[in-house]
Amino acid sequence: MQTLKIGTAKGPGENPHEFLFITPDDNGHCKIGEFVYYILEDVEGQRAVLGRIVQRAPVRLFPDSFMASPDVRPQEVASAIGYADDQSELFEVSVAVMGYFDPGLGAFVNPRALPRSGAVIYLTPSDMLAEVLSKRKLHQAGSAHVGSLLSRRAGEVPVVLDVNELASTHLSIIAGTGAGKSYLAGVTIEELMKPYNKGCVLVVDPHGEYDTLMDMQNDDQFVDGQYRPRVRVYKPNQVKVRMSTLTIDDLRYLMPTLGERMEAILTDAFNRMKRAKRDQYEDHWTLTDLYNAIDDVGQEKSDQGIDYGSSIQGLRWRLQRRFEHNETFHPTQHLDLNQLFRPGQCTVLQLNEVDQQDQQVVVATLLRRLLRARMDTERGKASEGDESHLPYPVFVLVEEAHHFAPASADVISSGVLKQILSEGRKFGVGVGLISQRPGKLDADVLSQCMTHFIMRIVNPIDQNSIASAVESVGRDLLDELPALTKGQVVIAGSALNTPVISQTRARHTRHGGTSVDAVAEWDSFFRGEDERQRDSGVVEFRASRNKVFRTEN
Amino acid sequence: MLIGTIVKSNSHISYMCRVFGKLESAELPPPSAYSFGTFVTLEQVDGEGISLVGVIRDTFLINPQIDSLGPRLSSDRDLSVFSPDFLNEKGVLVDILVVGWLEGSEPHHGIPALSAQVGTRVETMRDAEVHSFHATQEQKFFAGYLPQLMARNDATVFSLLLTILDRLEPEFPDQSGVIGLLRNNLAWKSRVVPAG
Structure with missing residues (x-):
């Protein structure tokens, strides 16, 4: 193990678990987020106590007047008056103590003993970091290699997450537009689908940008013996929700403009229809069954001398308009859970042509069915061959999560998402939420995720939302968020032993979420338009007009 | 002499x-x-x-x-x-x-x-x-006594140093940037600051 002395302990820091050290930082090692250690000697012997640099402030700098001319280096001026050492700056660095790593516990233990004044502070060697930062070893079963430590050379200290923690205690990926969140999500999915993980993953893809994950099927890196991951992409027109999986709340949500009377009729009719079906030991119902139940309600009211005729007609018309020509809601077809979820299979649900309200209902019904299936399977209520028999844990990644659990409104998918986040762990349902607007994402939802990938966030409202909802990330790392560049990510939470700033590794598959090259497309359109106009004779007019213009000048 | x-x-x-x-x-x-x-x-x-x-x-x-x-x-x-x-x-x-x-x-x-x-x-x-x-082995300008003189609480010292720098500046044309910068700082402290 190579050790590098980088400073000398000064004394305690601002907080009880912090200390200060002084360093000239000749080699630029003392970056925020970098790891250092000191030797603690006690009755149990010598132990390396690790800490993370949280702040750095200059304590000795050149006078401002030495910088009066950009042509003259302040070192030259200092040298001219007798300060010959080229190294002049001194920094006071604040370190938050993480503790010594206990291999038995697999965690850091804070010894509650800060270094003595004058103690030597060392830069933590990369091999030591690789050993203690991650819970899993690289390429081991249950590991997800998402990048490497940003403060070290690329690939020197791999950041390896614990897939079990990731998949059971939920994940959030938070980043501003263009920071690389879809790319990172792609990397995470790739890791879940590696031969040593064989993940069972569903991606809710409202923008249709995850179909490039199909590349995994033909990439040797994902193949091991008999194993080759399967990627199923459901196009928007293949995403079906069977009408009978909708609840009365779903129906109300899909028809928000219903008046009070229509809503009452609908609820009454729906309940009657469900009761009748239950009596016949049937679970499935169709729109015709609902119409019949509505007519029955109308007839009953009419027999009582109450005229609901216009409301009945209005309700039927609204149901017709909402569902009869809608490709998503279908009388019989829906997504079979056993086809959506299989170990070694990544299913991409493209919702890019589906109305946002319908997307929310699709996600709500699917997650509801998924949770019910897992609960029934775990409790022994569903057996092999049943539609709701799902005998393995699953992981669902939801893009644009703020659409499905927004902070400002209660949408139909919020409830089931919150239920999964609070109870899913027991039943093996993990959720990954991806959002570019954490400020618009329900704070409860965000705080229930135990592992966080946080990328560049500039908006102060979003930063505050993260600070209040994410406990595992310190203020020092949150302060870094606006300064992160593309692909750099703060990873914190239960899937790692301590928060780190990581550089996302390169994807094996193509990235589907790239921005549009507007200029190239304009140019391409312009060239095509020229040809079209030339064919139609318009271009001659334009050319002659330009000629006149030039002549006049 | x-x-x-x-x-x-x-x-x-x-x-x-x-x-x-x-x-x-x-x-x-x-x-x-x-x-x-x-x-x-x-x-x-x-x-x-x-x-x-x-x-x-x-x-x-x-x-x-x-x-x-x-x-x-x-x-x-x-x-x-x-x-x-x-x-x-x-x-x-x-x-x-x-x-x-x-x-x-x-x-x-x-x-x-x-x-x-x-x-x-x-x-x-x-x-x-x-x-x-005033020359180092590399023929660079050197006035190591300058901080020592500036530390003296003496009204004539700034003028003395300005006189010295004015005299030395032509001697070290390659170092005119450094000498000029020192000279300007001294002039600021001895002329502009007291008048402000």
Whole structure:
């Protein structure tokens, strides 16, 4: 193990678990987020106590007047008056103590003993970091290699997450537009689908940008013996929700403009229809069954001398308009859970042509069915061959999560998402939420995720939302968020032993979420338009007009 | 050029030199030889090749007659005949601030370990010697005594340093940026700040 002395302990820091050290930082090692250690000697012997640099402030700098001319280096001026050492700056660095790593516990233990004044502070060697930062070893079963430590050379200290923690205690990926969140999500999915993980993953893809994950099927890196991951992409027109999986709340949500009377009729009719079906030991119902139940309600009211005729007609018309020509809601077809979820299979649900309200209902019904299936399977209520028999844990990644659990409104998918986040762990349902607007994402939802990938966030409202909802990330790392560049990510939470700033590794598959090259497309359109106009004779007019213009000048 | 001898010290680095008068030197030093800001050497002080280097930072005129308003036996015109010693008591003292020393020809800036003695001879430095005293081995400008002088609470020091830098700037054309920057900082502190 190579050790590098980088400073000398000064004394305690601002907080009880912090200390200060002084360093000239000749080699630029003392970056925020970098790891250092000191030797603690006690009755149990010598132990390396690790800490993370949280702040750095200059304590000795050149006078401002030495910088009066950009042509003259302040070192030259200092040298001219007798300060010959080229190294002049001194920094006071604040370190938050993480503790010594206990291999038995697999965690850091804070010894509650800060270094003595004058103690030597060392830069933590990369091999030591690789050993203690991650819970899993690289390429081991249950590991997800998402990048490497940003403060070290690329690939020197791999950041390896614990897939079990990731998949059971939920994940959030938070980043501003263009920071690389879809790319990172792609990397995470790739890791879940590696031969040593064989993940069972569903991606809710409202923008249709995850179909490039199909590349995994033909990439040797994902193949091991008999194993080759399967990627199923459901196009928007293949995403079906069977009408009978909708609840009365779903129906109300899909028809928000219903008046009070229509809503009452609908609820009454729906309940009657469900009761009748239950009596016949049937679970499935169709729109015709609902119409019949509505007519029955109308007839009953009419027999009582109450005229609901216009409301009945209005309700039927609204149901017709909402569902009869809608490709998503279908009388019989829906997504079979056993086809959506299989170990070694990544299913991409493209919702890019589906109305946002319908997307929310699709996600709500699917997650509801998924949770019910897992609960029934775990409790022994569903057996092999049943539609709701799902005998393995699953992981669902939801893009644009703020659409499905927004902070400002209660949408139909919020409830089931919150239920999964609070109870899913027991039943093996993990959720990954991806959002570019954490400020618009329900704070409860965000705080229930135990592992966080946080990328560049500039908006102060979003930063505050993260600070209040994410406990595992310190203020020092949150302060870094606006300064992160593309692909750099703060990873914190239960899937790692301590928060780190990581550089996302390169994807094996193509990235589907790239921005549009507007200029190239304009140019391409312009060239095509020229040809079209030339064919139609318009271009001659334009050319002659330009000629006149030039002549006049 | 020899200009005089040390007659008194005010501190380890501040010496009074009496400029040679008539009959004391074959060549009488002209006033330009002991002007403000002139670099001088104080001859070897230990016999091992060490000379102190100083700069003239003040001038005092001595005239015993100024305090003697009583009757005179001789008129001013006859003093050279009847009291020639009296005329020799008039003279010029210059205050020399030591800024370094030469060990052989190797310059050192700062406070020397050794001091000058009463009677130590003071000689002006030639331009080449001044240049050599302020040049590093790489022929870069060096004025290590500058912080030491600036730390003195003395109104004349800033002017003295400005005079020195003005004189040295043409000597080190490659270093004019550094010298100019130091000069401007001094000018700011000594001229702009007090007036503000």
